[in-house]
Amino acid sequence: EVQILESGGDLVQPGGSLRLSCAGSGFAFSTYAMSWVRQAPGKGLEWVAGMSGSGDRSSHADSVKGRFAITRDNSNNMLFLQMNSLRAEDTAIYYCARDRAAGGMFGWFDPWGQGTLVTVSS
Amino acid sequence: DIQMTQSPSSLSASVGERVTITCRASQDINIYLGWYQQKPGKAPELLIYAASSLQSGVPSRFSGSGSGTDFSLIISGLQPEDFATYYCQQVNSFPYTFGQGTKLEIK
Numbered sequence: 001e002v003q004i005l006e007s008g009g010d011l012v013q014p015g016g017s018l019r020l021s022c023a024g025s026g027f028a029f030s031t032y033a034m035s036w037v038r039q040a041p042g043k044g045l046e047w048v049a050g051m052s053g054s055g056d057r058s059s060h061a062d063s064v065k066g067r068f069a070i071t072r073d074n075s076n077n078m079l080f081l082q083m084n085s086l087r088a089e090d091t092a093i094y095y096c097a098r099d100r101a102a103g104g105m106f107g108w109f110d111p112w113g114q115g116t117l118v119t120v121s122s
Numbered sequence: 123d124i125q126m127t128q129s130p131s132s133l134s135a136s137v138g139e140r141v142t143i144t145c146r147a148s149q150d151i152n153i154y155l156g157w158y159q160q161k162p163g164k165a166p167e168l169l170i171y172a173a174s175s176l177q178s179g180v181p182s183r184f185s186g187s188g189s190g191t192d193f194s195l196i197i198s199g200l201q202p203e204d205f206a207t208y209y210c211q212q213v214n215s216f217p218y219t220f221g222q223g224t225k226l227e228i229k
Contacts, residue, residue, distance in 0.1 A: 107213025
């Protein structure tokens with residue numbers, strides 16, 4: 001069974017840092033692109049960052065560029081999001097999501113994890 | 123960035139009805155469009171990819187159409203479990219962008 005499980009969400013002060021983790025199981029992790037998508041309370045979905053299966057390609061939303069960095073460790077089937085210089089507007093549920101198909105960066109996400117909550121507040 | 127605009131923002135319908143949700147892209151995205159369903163407190167689920175391809179396990183009452191800038195999600199014969207929020211997403215180019223969502227409520 002394919003499973004995706006996020007962790008690392010917490011309450012952090014403005015200007016602080018946090019590292020989110022995402023564990024994938026039940027599939028050939030290194031062959032699938034992965035992404036982070038966030039959802040502020042009561043709001044819509046916002047794609048944050050994505051990385052190819054091999055880790056040689058990545059992209060970040062303008063709203064987080066220079067502050068957040070997506071990385072992966074294929075030997076341990078893990079995806080990460082390093083979040084620095086956090087702002088109140090980064091408060092959201094952060095979902096980890098797998099591309100629906102292996103072998104490229106297609107961008108349609110299936111499945112998603114259950115999400116982890118990041119709250120940025122003093 | 124490519125802007126995705128959904129209409130309507132909310133919709134009331136009855137069980138058994140056919141409903142259509144539309145999504146317009148600010149530029150040509152070919153067929154690089156997907157649709158998701160999200161229920162309260164849950165992660166989104168992929169319904170349609172490549173504008174009209176049904177994701178595995180999704181009921182056939184869901185269908186998608188369109189290309190270029192104009193797309194539609196059609197639900198034929200609403201079921202009680204279909205009342206949720208629906209999002210379109212373009213994957214033609216980075217950054218991937220979502221529509222603002224359409225909340226489908228029971229009439």
